[in-house]
Amino acid sequence: MSRVFLTRPLPARVIAAAEAAFDVEVRKSTLPMKPGEMRAALALYDGVIPTLGDIFDAEVFEDGAHRCKILANFGVGYNHIDVVAARACNVTVTNTPGAVTDATADIAMTLMLMSARRAGEGERLVRSGMWEGWHPTQMLGLHLGGKTVGIIGMGRIGQAIARRCHHGFGMDVIYYNRSEKQMDFPALRMDEIAALAGRADVIVVCVPGGPGTHHLIDAGVFAAMQPHAHLINISRGDVVEEAALISALQTGQIAGAGLDVYEHEPKVPDALVALESAVLLPHLGTAALEVREAMGMLAVENLKAFFAGDAPPNAVN
Numbered sequence: 363m364s365r366v367f368l369t370r371p372l373p374a375r376v377i378a379a380a381e382a383a384f385d386v387e388v389r390k391s392t393l394p395m396k397p398g399e400m401r402a403a404l405a406l407y408d409g410v411i412p413t414l415g416d417i418f419d420a421e422v423f424e425d426g427a428h429r430c431k432i433l434a435n436f437g438v439g440y441n442h443i444d445v446v447a448a449r450a451c452n453v454t455v456t457n458t459p460g461a462v463t464d465a466t467a468d469i470a471m472t473l474m475l476m477s478a479r480r481a482g483e484g485e486r487l488v489r490s491g492m493w494e495g496w497h498p499t500q501m502l503g504l505h506l507g508g509k510t511v512g513i514i515g516m517g518r519i520g521q522a523i524a525r526r527c528h529h530g531f532g533m534d535v536i537y538y539n540r541s542e543k544q545m546d547f548p549a550l551r552m553d554e555i556a557a558l559a560g561r562a563d564v565i566v567v568c569v570p571g572g573p574g575t576h577h578l579i580d581a582g583v584f585a586a587m588q589p590h591a592h593l594i595n596i597s598r599g600d601v602v603e604e605a606a607l608i609s610a611l612q613t614g615q616i617a618g619a620g621l622d623v624y625e626h627e628p629k630v631p632d633a634l635v636a637l638e639s640a641v642l643l644p645h646l647g648t649a650a651l652e653v654r655e656a657m658g659m660l661a662v663e664n665l666k667a668f669f670a671g672d673a674p675p676n677a678v679n
Contacts, residue, residue: 364408364669369395369416372436373651376658383666384409397422404428404453409669411436411661412443414645415627420447428453432668434661437648438462439598441571445679456664456676459518461656466647467522470566470596471530473620474511476641477592478504478564480618483638504563504590504617506531512562513537514555514578515569515597516545523566524549536561555579559586564594571598579603584610592618596647599623608633611640622647 366384368377370392380386387407389395394415395403400422403410408429412418413436423444432454433443440457448455476482480503487493487501511527513520516539527533528547535549538558542551552558555578559565565587569575579593580603587593593616595602604625610616612633620641624630627645634640648654664674 364665365406366409366411366665367403367407369403369410369412370436372411372658373655375655376662379659379662380411380665383662384669401425404430408432409434409665411658411665413437414439414442416442418443418448420444423447423451423453432456432665432674434664434668434674436657436661439571440678441598449679454668454674454677455679456661456668456674457678458657458660458664459676461653461660462648463518463522465650465653466519466596467526469622469643469647470519470523470568470594471526473594473596473622473641473643474506474527474564474566474592477594477618477620477639478506482641486638504592506533506564508532508534509563510534510536510561512552512558512565513549514558514565514567515539516543516549517568517570519596520566520568521545523568555583556586559583559591560588562591563588564592566594567597567601569597569601571601575601577601577603579607581606581609584615587616589614590617592616592620594620596622599625599627604631604634608637611637 363385366380366386368388371388400418409432410430411434428451430453435457438457438459440455443455445455480501484501511533513524516537524535525547528535536552536558537549538552538555567579578601584606607619611619618639622643622645664676667674
């Protein structure tokens with residue numbers, strides 16, 4: 363029976379499914395693995411289910427003597443795994459697309475509404491005991507109905523967000539993507555991010571992480587945005603140049619931001635925490651039991667297919 367290592371505690375249903383098929387060991391810590399732990403996992407197990415924060419970079423793979431032949435990533439994003447280095451060591455990498463789409467899109471909508479309508483700021487006001495009651499000009503925010511949303515990255519999640527914006531809020535949809543997308547609702551593709559930034563009332567960042575998208579949203583993008591516009595990031599933290607975002611919020615260059623991810627997660631700059639115009643969530647994109655179960659079951663199915671000699675359904679290398 364193949365030995366499989368789970369790098370974090372997963373939902374009980376997922377662990378049970380894994381134990382029914384493999385000899386399983388579950389790491390008790392909820393923190394990311396250290397390099398030595400990752401090297402040991404590659405040496406001692408036939409398969410590993412890693413997740414966000416477990417940085418399987420080239421140095422972890424460098425000795426090349428690995429018992430492990432598959433990293434069945436728990437999550438759709440896999441920029442924490444050096445896929446090229448894994449391939450060179452004959453280690454297959456898989457992920458869990460599909461299971462996270464709707465949940466992540468819902469968090470994007472949550473952030474859009476919270477940022478545009480100043481919900482976080484309002485909740486803090488009530489909790490502080492300083493609220494003096496309703497009045498006609500209190501905490502006026504941005505009404506989303508009929509506005510323009512700009513989606514950067516029109517994959518599964520981007521399309522799910524755009525569909526919610528169009529059908530739910532009557533928003534016009536513009537998007538930036540490497541290729542044209544055919545969708546069941548009207549959407550205009552923009553040739554440049556700056557052009558999108560100049561037209562959108564809300565920008566939602568949905569691109570994968572990795573070197574190709576590092577600081578894709580930088581000071582130039584913020585300069586192109588309208589002063590009443592909001593930025594929402596549910597992709598990876600380092601897609602947005604955090605220092606430039608803080609500056610844009612501090613100077614009023616943009617009206618607000620809603621973030622579920624951070625450039626140096628879990629560290630969040632004090633300057634960002636201090637901004638009332640920033641809505642900050644602790645990476646809740648897929649944080650629903652049924653979603654995490656679905657992610658885990660996909661990871662287990664990838665392992666089962668691989669060890670049965672079949673192509674894993676969600677291989678990325």
